[in-house]
Amino acid sequence: MPVLPKLILRRLALGLLTLMVISVLVFAATEALPGDTASQILGKSATPERVERLQDQLGLDRPLIVQYFSWAGGLLRGDAGHSLVGIEVPVTQLLGSKVVNSAVLMLVAALMSIPVSLLLGSLSGRFRDGLFDASVSLGSLTFAALPTFVIGIALILLLATQILHVLPAVSRVQHSASIWSQMELLWLPAATLALASAPFIVRMLRGSMIEVLESDYVQMARLKGAPERIVLQRHALPNAIIPVIQVIALNLAWMAGGVVTVEYLFNYPGIGWALVDAVANRDVPVIQAIVLLVAAVYVTLNLIADILTILISPRLRTGLH
């Protein structure tokens, strides 16, 4: 078998295996509630009838392994069970629009942060140790340190309440309406995510740019007298692109976790907000579905990054290490 498909297949298999282990872990964690699961979920004030109904509903009388396979099988068929809170809507129905909302948020944030930070990163790598590089470094050190919600609150104070009033304040999002009809509410959360994730891209690209510029082939191109523009365009940039793909995938993967605090802060109706809500209410099926979804997004993005890297980098493509 040729090297390339073998490498990719192995990576795919590893990704699938990771997801399976994660699903077992998520299932086991939420089933590990001490004592009787149903009364734990319902709390002390639960009536015996309610506990019995929940036990029935969750199929808690069956062996754990049967419960796992019926849960996992349901997920594969697009059935994640029913929410335990309120009117007990199906989880998929509860989360459907929220998944879209979160995806839109992440995408807008990525579109805001990636181009700018790629530019900043490659420029500070190109003009290394200069004033520009120093200020970009200090800026990215600062923003990398800040918790996401701190950046969000700073933006609210700056743009929506205390100093300027250019953007709407936080709590006006209609959870029932589509996010497309209230796009103006997207900018602040997206900007927060973008600012929080940008430093990692900047620093990674700066590092890879420096590495490429110091490489033998760039030195060689300079030695043979190629003009600097050609050196950058033909020799440096194509090689600096490889980590960029990694960076974009990792950036989106990071946002899958970053949305939790941002959505809670801005009361934005996405899966992050739903997760916080579900944890507060101990809504087990919803927690399981969201955690698994986030992990799946995380694993898939890393998988895509790795496969693209295998396809692009000549050394891996030809199987030479």
Place this chain on the structure above:
Amino acid sequence: MSANDSVSAGERRVDALDVSPDEALSETLGHDLEPSPARGKQRRRDWVQLPLDALHYRVTQAGLAISLFIVAMAVVGPYIAPYSPYEFVTAPYAKPSATAWLGGDNLGRDVVSRVLCGGRTVLSLSFIATAIGMILGVVLGLVAGYARTVINEVIMRGLDVLLAFPQIVFVLLIISVLGPQVWLLVLGVGVTLAPPIARVVYGVTVEIKERDFVMAAESLGVSHLKIAFTEILPNIVSPLMVEFGLNLTFAIGTIASLSFLGFGMQPPAADWGLMINENRVGLVIQPYSVFVPVTLIAILAIGVNLVTDGVAHAMIGIDRDTGSA
């Protein structure tokens, strides 16, 4: 125990030839033995010299000043607070006045007092979480890097699974099981910090274990566990110091975030993250009860990150020195 037998046989032969084990080994290897870089003075150098070197950088000085200011405030704060953090002093969301310099919070408690008392939790919890993460990561990384067997695979693949969750999602999953409890929060954050640390330690260990001083110790029959902790660990002190700083920054962020989400310290505790959660509804009327704790968390995180950056710079400096020497 055939390995032990062969070693003692070797020692007997060495005695007979009247040469030291080191010389015998260097003969077998075909080149002079390279001593462990972290021995005696050098070992002290990493622990003491690296921070001292780091202090030459302005980033470190600035970061240290900032972080020490916050630490001092958290430690001394409760003694100089004008009121008890639980005492109702003003009307809810009262504006700053002579009695309450920064106004009141959502229940009319003094913002100054709550700020002064609210720093200890985030500082101590993130410090403990980082320590847990470091210990777990170092042990797992050392064992995986030094074991050449199934253990290696099991540990590293296990860490991959842990890495497939964003930190905060993993901690939320644990909290959803047992409810918001402080020990759980600290342990959860510690566990999520461990995989990247373990990867760093693993990488360095794999590299170092092939070097002569490790092989010399192995040939003398020193146990693998002892080699891992007495020969390899002292040589990874510098990267570990940088890791500690980085992870302290992460831990501060995650723990403050969880408090902000309402899953950290529980009311009526005075805690910066919780204060932000409780008072953000009143942001427009009384910004100080949110603005001050947010600023302090930001300053603390930035300070720690600046110090870490300085230490990282100093580490590269040390590497360059030994490289040219």
